[in-house]
Amino acid sequence: MTWQSRAKQVPQGGDGSSDFHSEQDSSGPAGDEQGGPAMTRRVAITGLGVVAPGGIGVKAYWEMLTAGRSATRIITHFDASPFRSRVAAECDFDPEAAGLSPQEIRRMDRAAQFAVVSAREALADSGIEADTYEPTRIGATLGNAVGCTTSLEREYVVVSDGGRKWNVDHEYAVPDLYRHFVPSSMVGELAWTAGAEGPAAMVSTGCTSGLDALGHAAELIREGSADMVITGATEAPISPITSACFDAIHATTPRNDDPEHASRPFDRTRNGLVLGEGAATLILEDLEHARRRGAHVYAEIAGFASRCNAHHMTGLKPDGREMAEAIDVALAQARIDPSAVDYVNAHGSSTKMNDRHETAAFKRSLGHHAYSTPVSSIKSMIGHSLGAIGGLEAAACALAIEHGVLPPTANLTEPDPECDLDYIPLHARERRTDVVLSVGSGFGGFQTALVLARPERSSR
Amino acid sequence: MTAQAVVTGLGVVAPNGLGTEEYWAATLAGTSGLGPVTRFDAGSYPSRIAGEVPDFVPEEHIPSRLLPQTDHMTRLALAAADWAVEDAAVDPAALDEYGMGVVTAASGGGVEYGQRELQQLWSRGKEYVSAYQSFAWFYAVNTGQISIRHKMRGPSGVLVTEQAGGLDTLGHARRHVRHGIPLVVSGGVDGALCPWGWVAQISTGRLSTADDPDRAYLPFTDQASGYVPGEGGAVLLVEDAEAAKARGAERIYGEIAGYAATFDPRPGSGRPPGLRRAVEEALADARVTAAEVDVVFADAAGVPELDRAEADALTEVFGPYGVPVTAPKTMTGRLFGGGASLDVATALLSLRDGVVPPTANVTAPADGCALDLVTGSAREAPLRTALVLARGYGGFNAAMVVRRV
Numbered sequence: 001m002t003w004q005s006r007a008k009q010v011p012q013g014g015d016g017s018s019d020f021h022s023e024q025d026s027s028g029p030a031g032d033e034q035g036g037p038a039m040t041r042r043v044a045i046t047g048l049g050v051v052a053p054g055g056i057g058v059k060a061y062w063e064m065l066t067a068g069r070s071a072t073r074i075i076t077h078f079d080a081s082p083f084r085s086r087v088a089a090e091c092d093f094d095p096e097a098a099g100l101s102p103q104e105i106r107r108m109d110r111a112a113q114f115a116v117v118s119a120r121e122a123l124a125d126s127g128i129e130a131d132t133y134e135p136t137r138i139g140a141t142l143g144n145a146v147g148c149t150t151s152l153e154r155e156y157v158v159v160s161d162g163g164r165k166w167n168v169d170h171e172y173a174v175p176d177l178y179r180h181f182v183p184s185s186m187v188g189e190l191a192w193t194a195g196a197e198g199p200a201a202m203v204s205t206g207c208t209s210g211l212d213a214l215g216h217a218a219e220l221i222r223e224g225s226a227d228m229v230i231t232g233a234t235e236a237p238i239s240p241i242t243s244a245c246f247d248a249i250h251a252t253t254p255r256n257d258d259p260e261h262a263s264r265p266f267d268r269t270r271n272g273l274v275l276g277e278g279a280a281t282l283i284l285e286d287l288e289h290a291r292r293r294g295a296h297v298y299a300e301i302a303g304f305a306s307r308c309n310a311h312h313m314t315g316l317k318p319d320g321r322e323m324a325e326a327i328d329v330a331l332a333q334a335r336i337d338p339s340a341v342d343y344v345n346a347h348g349s350s351t352k353m354n355d356r357h358e359t360a361a362f363k364r365s366l367g368h369h370a371y372s373t374p375v376s377s378i379k380s381m382i383g384h385s386l387g388a389i390g391g392l393e394a395a396a397c398a399l400a401i402e403h404g405v406l407p408p409t410a411n412l413t414e415p416d417p418e419c420d421l422d423y424i425p426l427h428a429r430e431r432r433t434d435v436v437l438s439v440g441s442g443f444g445g446f447q448t449a450l451v452l453a454r455p456e457r458s459s460r
Numbered sequence: 461m462t463a464q465a466v467v468t469g470l471g472v473v474a475p476n477g478l479g480t481e482e483y484w485a486a487t488l489a490g491t492s493g494l495g496p497v498t499r500f501d502a503g504s505y506p507s508r509i510a511g512e513v514p515d516f517v518p519e520e521h522i523p524s525r526l527l528p529q530t531d532h533m534t535r536l537a538l539a540a541a542d543w544a545v546e547d548a549a550v551d552p553a554a555l556d557e558y559g560m561g562v563v564t565a566a567s568g569g570g571v572e573y574g575q576r577e578l579q580q581l582w583s584r585g586k587e588y589v590s591a592y593q594s595f596a597w598f599y600a601v602n603t604g605q606i607s608i609r610h611k612m613r614g615p616s617g618v619l620v621t622e623q624a625g626g627l628d629t630l631g632h633a634r635r636h637v638r639h640g641i642p643l644v645v646s647g648g649v650d651g652a653l654c655p656w657g658w659v660a661q662i663s664t665g666r667l668s669t670a671d672d673p674d675r676a677y678l679p680f681t682d683q684a685s686g687y688v689p690g691e692g693g694a695v696l697l698v699e700d701a702e703a704a705k706a707r708g709a710e711r712i713y714g715e716i717a718g719y720a721a722t723f724d725p726r727p728g729s730g731r732p733p734g735l736r737r738a739v740e741e742a743l744a745d746a747r748v749t750a751a752e753v754d755v756v757f758a759d760a761a762g763v764p765e766l767d768r769a770e771a772d773a774l775t776e777v778f779g780p781y782g783v784p785v786t787a788p789k790t791m792t793g794r795l796f797g798g799g800a801s802l803d804v805a806t807a808l809l810s811l812r813d814g815v816v817p818p819t820a821n822v823t824a825p826a827d828g829c830a831l832d833l834v835t836g837s838a839r840e841a842p843l844r845t846a847l848v849l850a851r852g853y854g855g856f857n858a859a860m861v862v863r864r865v
Binding site: 082136140145147156157159162163170174175176177178180183184185191192199200201203205219225241244248249305308311312314325446 | 500505557561575579586591594595605608617618622625659721722723853856
């Protein structure tokens with residue numbers, strides 16, 4: 001029997017549900033990839049922090065998302081006039097006002113600053129104190145796709161004297177250059193913020209980095225390597241080299257005359273993604289630990305899987321096959337039947353290729369239920385922040401479960417006839433939400449699915 | 461029952477040998493691959509020695525359509541992955557596509573490619589930037605390219621923990637195997653031998669400024685004055701032992717028996733550093749005692765303070781002169797995401813042949829450094845269990861136990 005066929009035979013729902021809530025039972029949703037013999041530990045999200053375009057902090061972020069407001073605008077970080085695409089979703093972020101010290105500001109790239117500010121909010125939100133966990137039992141993971149791009153480009157321009165020198169000048173290098181050069185320094189900042197001395201790693205799988213960092217963090221708790229993990233994702237890519245890269249492959253939208261409506265996933269008139277930036281931090285804990293200390297639990301990370309399309313570094317096939325496989329495995333691991341999914345947070349990058357690819361994937365995995373499941377893309381409001389977006393989307397999913405409100409797909413006024421699901425156009429929707437599926441798709445062929453669920457959801 | 465993760469294939473690209481057996485023969489003979497930088501003009505820099513992979517002709521290893529879209533280190537990685545698959549006699553087309561994953565380590569990405577495109581942008585304009593730059597430089601590139609080349613559609617990943625990444629990826633590959641994925645291509649191949657990567661490292665103050673290749677990288681000695689950067693690494697084929705047996709795998713180099721990762725406390729916290737704990741947790745994970753470890757492959761930073769910290773951690777766990785310690789990376793330089801993977805490959809070859817390669821160029825450890833450092837020539841010994849250590853800039857520690865099966 002192949003591994004794949006075993007994965008397909010996992011009981012989903014029904015007979016798997018009887019032991020689902022049994023606290024003393026060793027079965028939980030955190031089984032192995034086949035959904036086989038499950039491990040004891042379940043993983044809770046107990047703290048959230050966000051730095052996003054249009055809103056610093058969880059409260060402002062959620063208000064913006066549920067209002068269906070777009071934070072996209074003409075780029076202000078640099079003079080983007082030479083570029084084909086001049087739109088981005090930028091954070092109005094003042095590091096000093098956000099509480100960072102002068103030395104922290106000097107030491108950290110903008111992306112690291114975002115991460116630390118969101119981490120402090122998440123830690124405060126979780127109610128975790130310095131002595132709640134032994135430092136060696138705290139892990140840290142961070143998703144990020146393009147590192148300290150902004151700082152690196154700024155420093156490159158200086159040491160190369162504006163691109164004139166191939167033999168760049170070491171005497172003009174700043175002392176922190178290597179910290180920017182190896183982006184793992186950012187997960188180091190996150191670890192220091194939480195006092196983490198357990199396993200730490202930056203996860204860098206392009207645009208699925210954020211979801212993959214969460215999956216990695218959940219795994220550290222399940223396998224017993226940590227009791228708590230500070231995890232999340234950050235990116236600050238809005239810089240000339242990033243614009244040049246995406247211009248060169250026409251990935252970003254040229255809709256410069258209408259920047260606030262430029263990110264339009266699933267809309268017939270969409271013509272490319274809008275670059276974004278930001279960070280989200282999530283505090284993950286072993287569910288039992290979290291309950292014992294009386295923590296507020298937003299949701300449980302119930303399932304996670306990633307697959308590769310092994311097709312093309314930037315292209316997608318229209319059939320959505322590998323994303324569907326990731327969804328199937330993540331749901332099987334969570335022991336949740338596809339018909340129980342209440343909401344799908346789509347990758348929805350506002351490119352024709354993506355929107356059709358994942359619509360096909362949802363139909364493959366959810367079957368007929370895909371047509372009655374609300375789906376939305378918050379990239380319509382906060383743009384596509386590459387490695388950070390998975391973290392920001394997971395935070396939004398946790399908030400959707402918390403508040404029973406689904407964020408909309410903004411700017412979706414003329415649906416693409418090839419995309420025929422319920423994409424929650426324009427306006428947020430109230431709906432009790434127990435199970436959320438969040439997906440990501442990225443350069444390199446990565447396809448990831450994450451299942452968040454209310455831990456005390458009714459049996460299925 | 462937990463699946464056993466075994467290594468069934470190796471692919472090595474190193475400054476002192478292209479291909480596993482070439483590398484192994486050179487390493488046992490104490491032949492160094494360090495020399496003056498030739499890839500670019502290093503004359504104006506305070507550091508001028510590197511470990512370059514010689515005689516690698518990309519056209520001989522990489523399909524021509526991939527040449528314009530790959531950094532040098534990605535080309536090396538693709539070759540190493542090919543060799544690992546070949547060495548294990550795996551035919552990916554005959555296996556379940558979702559049962560094969562790829563996990564690699566990265567540090568700075570495709571730095572030389574990135575420097576070239578930054579120069580195009582800033583000296584000529586944005587229309588001169590390559591359409592491939594968006595992915596050719598980024599950290600996920602090697603995993604993406606290897607998965608495409610071998611049509612491996614299983615769980616994949618990329619971990620960035622600077623030099624610790626070579627162990628963290630193998631630890632992650634073992635996780636996938638334990639979760640039912642039969643085969644994972646894993647490890648690291650890395651390098652940033654271009655002025656931009658060079659200057660970034662000079663800024664740390666940890667790069668050796670010696671001009672004699674044999675005196676430039678002398679870890680654990682009184683003359684230690686920094687490290688020498690190199691390029692290369694190893695790709696390892698990690699398989700579920702049962703799955704390997706079922707497909708008739710010819711060779712099992714050894715088992716990934718134990719692994720742990722820790723992070724150092726914030727400087728000034730007064731708390732102990734994490735390296736010793738990584739070692740102890742990896743030994744516990746492998747269910748072996750310190751006395752059962754036959755050889756240690758050290759991180760060997762070449763920076764006095766870091767060398768001392770590593771020697772102290774080893775002495776605390778194994779006792780003074782308690783276990784043979786070696787650092788064959790004195791022959792390759794430090795390889796970033798690739799170094800620790802190469803050390804694991806080297807450790808497996810040591811187990812296979814019952815011989816510990818020397819720490820080339822080092823004659824005697826520093827006063828107060830109570831290590832049984834294998835120097836001079838290779839040392840024959842019956843070997844069953846090896847420990848590999850790695851540290852990544854900024855506080856990352858990792859330890860891995862490999863064992864003959």
